[in-house]
Amino acid sequence: MDSSLESSSSSNGMPVRCCRTCKIIVIGDAGVGKTCLTHRFCTGQFPSRTEATIGVDFREKVLDIEGEKVKVQLWDTAGQERFRKSMVQHYYRNVHGIVFVFDVTNPISFRNLPLWMDECRQHALGPDIPRALVCNKADLVTSTITSVLIEQARHLAEVHGMSFYLTSAKGRKGDQVDSIFVTLAKSLKSQRSQSVNECVLQCRSESFAIPAKIIIAQESKKKWACIC
Numbered sequence: 001m002d003s004s005l006e007s008s009s010s011s012n013g014m015p016v017r018c019c020r021t022c023k024i025i026v027i028g029d030a031g032v033g034k035t036c037l038t039h040r041f042c043t044g045q046f047p048s049r050t051e052a053t054i055g056v057d058f059r060e061k062v063l064d065i066e067g068e069k070v071k072v073q074l075w076d077t078a079g080q081e082r083f084r085k086s087m088v089q090h091y092y093r094n095v096h097g098i099v100f101v102f103d104v105t106n107p108i109s110f111r112n113l114p115l116w117m118d119e120c121r122q123h124a125l126g127p128d129i130p131r132a133l134v135c136n137k138a139d140l141v142t143s144t145i146t147s148v149l150i151e152q153a154r155h156l157a158e159v160h161g162m163s164f165y166l167t168s169a170k171g172r173k174g175d176q177v178d179s180i181f182v183t184l185a186k187s188l189k190s191q192r193s194q195s196v197n198e199c200v201l202q203c204r205s206e207s208f209a210i211p212a213k214i215i216i217a218q219e220s221k222k223k224w225a226c227i228c
């Protein structure tokens, strides 16, 4: 377990001691609301104005998960090809969680999701990495066309083992937006605990008392290594 402590600031601006960072990338077509979602989660506000993201923007929030401080670092990536080319390699390094976003009023952004999934695969992000599918701009849902799209998205999420969220970065309640990132951070934490337990069991059965410590440390480091 990487126990080095870092300083960070909590949502109320007070400095906190924080020991883990998880990197979550937020990807999807241009204009689907990635910036607004990450902004809403980190500040509780819908931004008054946004511009197309160039490269990548970073936002952070420290969560308390079952008594442990976890720094959730969100990588808000550019949806426009011309603004992302040079940064792509950086997005996909040491990723702990993925959030795919599409816009419920823009069916093309839904149809393009397999391309975003492919890009993840090409950068060696396998199905073991927790992921969520977000259907954003729920405040604009009006017709049965959008309802059909939502059902298709739910199905897609199920097929790929992703959790599904219907959100509005603009809506009065930000609960669903928070759930996306809090749930991912929780599953990362439990994934880490599980991998540690598996190592302990394996090492006990082989009676390797001392190497067990080393394996546990290596395994935890792999899951939660510093990404700075």
Ligand SMILES: Nc1nc2c(ncn2[C@@H]2O[C@H](COP(=O)(O)OP(=O)(O)OP(=O)(O)O)[C@@H](O)[C@H]2O)c(=O)[nH]1
Pocket: 028, 029, 030, 031, 032, 033, 034, 035, 036, 037, 050, 051, 052, 053, 054, 077, 078, 079, 080, 136, 137, 138, 139, 140, 167, 168, 169, 170, 171
């Ligand atoms: N009504 C509504 N508008 C939204 C919502 N989320 C974002 N928008 C609007 O959608 C537009 C694009 O939002 P962004 O957050 O900049 O989209 P993005 O995915 O980050 O776009 P790129 O940076 O170009 O990839 C802006 O005009 C936002 O105000 C939402 O939940 N509801």
